Amino acid sequence: MPVAPPDPEAAPSDAPEGTPQRLQQARAVLKTVFGYDAFRGLQAEVVEAVLAGRDAIVLMPTGGGKSICYQLPALVRPGAGLVVSPLIALMQDQVDALRQLGVRAAFLNSSLEAAEADAIERDALEGRLDLLYLAPERLLTARFLALADRLELALVAIDEAHCVSQWGHDFRPEYLGLGLLAERYPDVPRIALTATADAATRREMREKLRLQGAREFVASFDRPNLRYVVVDKADARTQLLRLLRDEHPGEAGIVYCLSRKSVDQTALFLQRQGLAAVPYHAGLDAATRRTHQQRFLREEGLVVVATIAFGMGIDKPDVRFVVHLDVPRSLEGYYQETGRAGRDGAPATAFMTYGLADVVAMRRLLAAGGASDDVKRIEQGKLDALLAYCETAGCRREALLGYFGERYEGPCGNCDTCLTPVATWDGTLAAQQALSAVARTGQRFGAGHVIDVLRGKRTPRVEALGHERLPTFGVGEALDERRWRSVLRQLVVAGMLVPDAEGYGVLRLGPGAAAVLRGEREVHLRRDPERRREPRRAARGRGPSQPELEPSARARFEALRAWRAQRAREQGVPAYVIFHDASLREMAERCPRTSADLAEVAGVGATKLERYGEDVLGVLNAPPNPLASRARR
Ligand code: ADP
Ligand code: ZN
Helix, strand or coil, X not given: CCCCCCCCCCCCCCCCXXXXXXXXXXXXXXXXXXXXXXXXXXXXXXXXXXXCCCCEEEECCCCCCHHHHHHHHHHHCCCEEEEECCXXXXXXXXXXXXXXXXCXXXXXXXXXXXXXXXXHHHHHHCCCCCEEEECHHHHCXXXXXXXXXXXXXXXEEECCHHHHCCCCCCCCHHHHHHHHHHHHCCCCCEEEEECCCCHHHHXXXXXXXXXXXXXXXXXXXXXXXXXXXXXXXXXXXXXXXXHHHHHXXXXXXXXXXXXXXXXXXXHHHHHHCCCXXXXXXXXXXXXXXXXXXXXXXXXXXXXXXXXXXXXCCCCCCCCCEEEECCCCCCHHHHHHHHCCCCCCCCCEEEEEEECHHHHHHHHHHHHHCCCCHXXXXXXXXXXXXXXXXXHCCCCHHHHHHHHCCCCCCCCCCCEHHHHCCCCEEECHHHHHHHHHHHHHCCCXXXXXXXHHHHHCCCCHHHHHHCXXXXXXXCCCCCCCHHHHHHHHHHHHHCXXXXXCCCCCCCEEECCCHHHHHCCCCCCEEECCCCCCCCCCHHHCCCCCCCCCCCHHHHHHHHHHHHHHHHHHHHHCCCHHHCCCHHHHHHHHHHCCCCHHHHCCCCCCCHHHHHHHHHHHHHHHCCCCCHHHHHHHC
């Protein structure tokens, strides 16, 4: 794009003394094109390195702002930037968003007609492109490489670079071929980006992509705007409904379930409750999946109920919640899936329900699986880490980041255990009673029957087996059923009870049980908080809070949203590529009267100002419409 020469007036004055001119220019482009006043986190350092022609490996969490790291240098350096991305389906939205900023962007993939692809290749050759997105298999064709040989390349960005790892679950063999770029274009800076944090993946990226000399930029993986909440599963659907209605009315989010069947049932349940919800799983035909994904991206406030087949690369910025109704497979999966919420930096919720049945099922699956002992040991370790996270009485953020090797000192003030500290209690006697009930009933029953015996319930089964005559019958009357489930769950997590490999939820004594029964070992248990309403929005903790807009600003915000929806429909693009919610909020709050004032709002660059400025000022400064404000209630 015709980048404005560095204009000292436009550059924010906070640029430190002696900042290289390149970086000054980059700051000016950040403001004029993207509408942002300052770089975030490591962006400035990455941009500076790439502008200096160096290779870079960039690890930032989702929402950390990776795109600027390559989009901006591609605009400042001469020539076109190539962006390798594995997800053809999402290229269109990325390119649409760039075009809204006035950036000359295009993609090449199999969805294009030959004539369209030819035109794009011509644009590239004649220097009319700033950014060109394509899948790795396309880049590696002889035809494209021959074209690339003739292009002036500003840089090559390799997005989702962890796809090169053979051990990761996103492995894409075509990524392995990208190493050849090192020899073919030795003078073109390459930048590999990912939100996958572990050191092994990083080493593989460096080696396979031949980025030996690259500088490594590792951001904190904390997502301060995400509120982590894990609750004891009582009635998962009611818990879900309460969350959606009380905390996130009219907002978009993802609800993960383990099985296709529970996806379908949960989506139906939400629809019957009057919520806009659709299912997504691998059992639906491709067209339905595509429509549901498109609706999620384009509509406001849609809930997608899905298996983990949904979500990779979804870069919708305003996902306000991610719910796990079933326990995720690992903390890696949990981090990645919850990370899809709140990319825009505004408050969002990561909510999980978790119960005894989940723990029993997961432990059993692992024991019964046909994997080799080595694999089982690794999976065992991952499962233990996940369960420890669920059971922690400490700060969840501290536990989660600690698992990824990052030190974080809680309390964070934005997770359930920080907001409502969890008490622990001496559960030694309860543990002895439970273990003894399991032993006396012959290690042949599941939790339900064991709890009946403990609580002294004369069910037909209890009487048929004569279990009312056992010495443990009725010893545990003091605790209700929910508390007993919590005790058993924690004993399973601690390995004192183990699910029988044959199934049906049968519990047997585990290795740690004997010491407890002999009174040689104390047991400390977590007291699951009583069911209560989740803290309301207004009571947000240390994480960035989003105060309610005052009524007149709220009215302006709604008017802007309606205007945005209409412009998005006309152009066939998602609403957020026109303006993010955060920009609309700021406009509604500050209510600028002039185009110069409007340009101060984050996310308003020169092109958007020109395109939409007059409209926005018109909406903001229109006399209030009494009908509209009544309709909102
Ligand atoms: P990632 O690709 O790392 O998930 P994105 O590049 O999509 O993250 O950026 C996440 C969000 O942060 C986007 O909404 C983007 O507009 C915003 N953003 C990025 N950089 C800045 C910045 N310097 N100032 C303000 N907002 C930014
Ligand atoms: Zn915390």
